[in-house]
Amino acid sequence: MASMGKLFAPLVLLNPKHKPCYPVWVASRNTISVINNCFKKKKIVQEKLEPLWDDGYGTQTAKDFLEAAKDMIMPDNGPPRWLCPIECGSPIKNSPVLLFLPGIDGLGMGLIVHHKALGKVFEVQCMHIPIDDRTPFEGLVKFVSEKVRSEHALFPNRPIYLVGESFGGCLALSVAAFNPTIDLVVILANPATSFSRSQLQPMFPFMEACPKELHKFLPHIFGLSLGNPIKMANVNVHSPFSPAKKLENLFHDVKVLVEGATLLADLLPKETLSWKFKLLKSGAAHANSHLHAVKSEVLVLASCMDCMLPSAAEAGRLLDSLENCKVRYFYDNGHALLVEDGINLLSVIKGTSKYRRSKTHDFVSDFIPPSKSEFKGLSTELLGIFRLATSPAMFSTLETGKIVRGLSGIPDQGPVLLVGNHMFFGAEIGGLVEEYLREKKIVLHGAAHPEIFAENIEAPLQVISGFDMFRVFGAVPVTARNFYKLLLNKCHVVLYPGGVREALHRKGEKYKLFWPEEPEFVRMALKFGAKIVPFGVVGEDDIQEQFLDYNDVINIPIIKEMIKTRNNVTAKVMTRTHMTGEVGNQDFFIPGIYPKIPGRFYFLLGKPIETKGREELLKNREACKELYLQIQSEITRNMEYLLKKREEDPYRHLFERTIYRALLAPVDQIPAFDP
Template sequence: MSSPLIQGSTMASMGKVFPPLVLLNPKYKPCYPGRVASRNTKSIIKNCFNEKYFVQEKLDPLWDDGYGSQTAQDYLEAAKDMIRPDNGPPRWFCPIESGPPIKNSPVLLFLPGIDGLGMGLILHHKALGKVFEVRCLHIPVYDRTPFEGLVKFATDAIRSEHASIPDRPIYLVGESFGGCLALSVAAFNPTIDLVVILVNPATSFNRSQLQPMLPFLEACPKELHKIIPYLFGLSLGNPMKMANVQVNSPLSPTKKLENLFLDVKSLVEGATLLADILPKETLSWKLKSLKSGAAHANSHLHAVKSEVLVLASGNDNMLPSAAEARRLLDLLENCKVRDFYHSGHTLLVEDGINLLTIIKGTNKYRRSKTHDFVSDFLPPSKSEFKETFDEHLGLFRLATSPVMFSTLENGKIVKGLSGIPDQGPVLLVGYHMFFGTEIGAIVEEYLREKKIVLHGVAHPEIFAENIEAPLQVISGFDRFRVFGAVPVTARNVFKLMSNKRHVLLYPGGVREALHRKGEKYKLFWPEKPEFVRMASKFGAKIVPFGVVGEDDLMEQFLDYNDLMKIPLMKEFISQRNTAISRVRGGTQITGEVGNQDFFVPGICPKIPGRFYFLFGKPIETKGREELLKNKELCNELYLQIQSEITRNIDYLLKKREDDPYRHVFERTMYRALSGPVHQIPAFDP
């Protein structure tokens, strides 16, 4: 058996020798030596085609994750090669396009669905392969290994890996049938550090549309057995969403539309391939195995101690996946759920689903016993940048059209971020606009212009479990994590500074971001200069900045003071904030600055104006060790930074009156006729 997408080595099992999983196809260039775990031997390394093995130390911001370079059509092409019978047992293979992972990457084992091919991650091979050692389980079409045998096979693999690298987690990604397998393996290995990711797990088999098929298959005439896999294939997913994975395509819209219809046609026709992947005898065996696997996994759920992330499709026509996700959330000790309302059963081959982004956004990626926000951070990729800022926030960017100015060493104000040092550590300290609406614009421009990740230090509540709905899609909070946000703790800021990162800090916190009526552009800072000493300890450059534009975007008609006069709302706000972490709880800050209550104000949108940013001249702290000991000098610098931010705000409020593109109509016309949002002109500084 062979495939153009995978590589491996000759395997010995039960006295038999099986061919390597490599096909010499010039379309697919092997890029690194594969690691393949066999049934009776430890993992081995083989130099594939004499290519030099290369391991990256880290990923650069806006790295190419390859999302969109593979589609569901590639899955069908690979499947044609992999269904060839070879009389071999189950085995692991490593996808060629996964490439060499970065240093100290954990192992990821993919456990396939009912097809057993192991190609369900094909859209994600390149991205996952950069940060994981990816192995996929292949179960040949005519293999009849019982479910308990597959559990033992997977258990042997993870125990071998754990013995080799005991201080690193092992990831199990189980799709449908593979979800049952992953849960059973986790239940039998409670002492091994496993991160289990379940994609529409088939633990709900007894409540699914599949169970009634068993007696029907037994009674089905031989002449009709090919119709069943065809109908089975049509219900697996949404062909439009599966065919639309072309985010990196440079083609014209007309050509993209033409290709989309051709791909949909191919996918519908490709459903007949399931008659070869799942002939009648195999389908009957698979359904029986699925039934026993679901029963086995459900009977051992109490023993699962691993981290679990459930990805559930809302339009799954095969399994009641959304309801099953809620059940597992209640039964498992350490479980988190993400729901995808418009996706079908084959979630991982549909448009808009990037598995690595989901893992990063839910804080599940780690390379040691516990997750570290700094050392485990993976910079955003090109596709994540495009999906977030061009698609998800596209209309908001068009409405606000952020324009940024910075100050050079000689005091000259220029458009862009050239005045901000490239070499860290750098600490950006500024004014928090209403709802923090300015954050995305700063992070985006930093990546677009400087190719540097700006780590925002955010309120710990953003990272708390109780802020999530029990079942939700990828949220704005997930995107915060993907783009480098960390909880605002002294430890995290210390780590960021010691690693020479660029950090975004708002001393005013929640009180400033949720200010009251009549308080716009007013700073609410604590008396103690908490960040100045930290910056001076590492010789960081402090860049004060001001931003204006919230008054051009919305008007607040119901603020905190108004809500607290309403008895029911007062009680709700008080109860909601009782369980919330306090950023400065130990410093006993009182008064308005200490009031960090979360609430939802009443706002009225306006015809959008524009956001303006001014970053002041960088303040050097290197060589100023006296700031660590002399409180008066430290307070003096603290007040200087506040004054600089206020001056920047006043400057922008005055200069924006000279901007011919301040209003949304003029900017929309410019955008339609001339160029992208980030190139729209503004006033001359």
């Protein structure tokens, strides 16, 4: 019974009514106690997550999958069932259910890398198919459908998530087709709907006809086609070890994973392997014949280096075949996508706006703060070289009027509204959001142009993009409704009244404001008593020079037609559709620029303007306009201050900053001028 106790250490078995259960062969009283105690822990409910919460990414890897598999491959003569991994912990309040449907292995542990993160915002349950089970595909569809209907009856207003890996993708699509009235969000990782076009198709007859004596060699071939062992082992190199220790762990994990291929011989004995191929074939045929009936939201995650299935091409086919489908590519990953490095499943769900707790997605109420690993990715991957090149220097203003380095002048308690100038292409926003999280551990929500969230801005098939990361780090479409909700929830918000016209300004318009006549945001700030922080930022002239602007490209007939056509389908900021003049010109276009040796970005956040207790201004149109002009004047003054003071910065130029960073300090600690 020792191995049984080990089996249940990471798992709780559930019946359809959410009560703990266990196979008939579990007789140890201690094991049953572990199950019940673990289940009680699942009942602890958190209200919300704080920014930079620990998502556990990298603490479990494909090596842990192999360890779990060793304890789960024993035959038990039982039917398919649902497992609840203990690593998932306790989800936040009103979390939706996530049902994981496994690949050909049937173990149900394919999400092991993501258990801790997903368990914070989902009720995670994983389907387990014992190795000696022979339930046909239609029976598995019925089994999952019954679970879906049971969960829907319990929480009819919440979505149900189906995450299908490989074979599980076929199962998820078939279940969605047979339950069109239930709100399902279907996430497919390299779905096996392309099984008939598999690269291994010529080998399948040989695998089935292979004598038992030679069967032990087949798992090595089959295992190597599942994924890249380097990518699998690379998941935990993000842990806080020394470089030497990380390298040692990497080599050890690769060795374990390569040796672990022999485990497939136990997991998939000859009779089971033959059955699995038949199941895959029938599942792919069943799912493909019912694609027309799938009405659910579908997100396809496709690996370009999949050696088992033509997943990249299949993603395009599913995009054309399904009504409501998105695709994200992963260029360097193999078939076993969910246990490889380079994908944080929760980040993907958040970044594609798929996470919701009700019938529709709400950018404010459904927002999940960024985790530690996501923040690290922002600093090292998304901003990366650009952050190193521009080395943002942040200054803020205390209540006394004193200017200090850092953000200590910014109030911790919201609502707080930062209002400032846009640099070219909004290049400053990433550094501001990052520093806010680093120093204050507060999410700064960017009120962004609705076009960033529009479907037509995405390539039909794309990798996880910067636009996805905007959503992960709190950007919302700039609408009156979202603005109202953010201030109501006492959030910190950054707003650019100049919009696209200011972000895509013309030659000779650096650091010039293009604001509308009416005070669009002042009344809302007064209504909620928000503190308004006017800020200025300079530095764009140190990184690029514009040689073709809107006035130039609009005179080229072909390009002019392309710009007009593109902007006719562009999402608009509704409050500006009626405006005339320059501020009403919100056309998107690609200017001609050439880069310079990077200079430095400088931010000055002014003294907070208190609006609490000044509600009488709401009835005074002239007083609102006066406050509006005061904010505009403060921003201009801040920019002028920075343009003058940056001349005193000994580390303004890239060479000096690079030397200082290499020898003495990280990017965020490089000195600047004395304020």
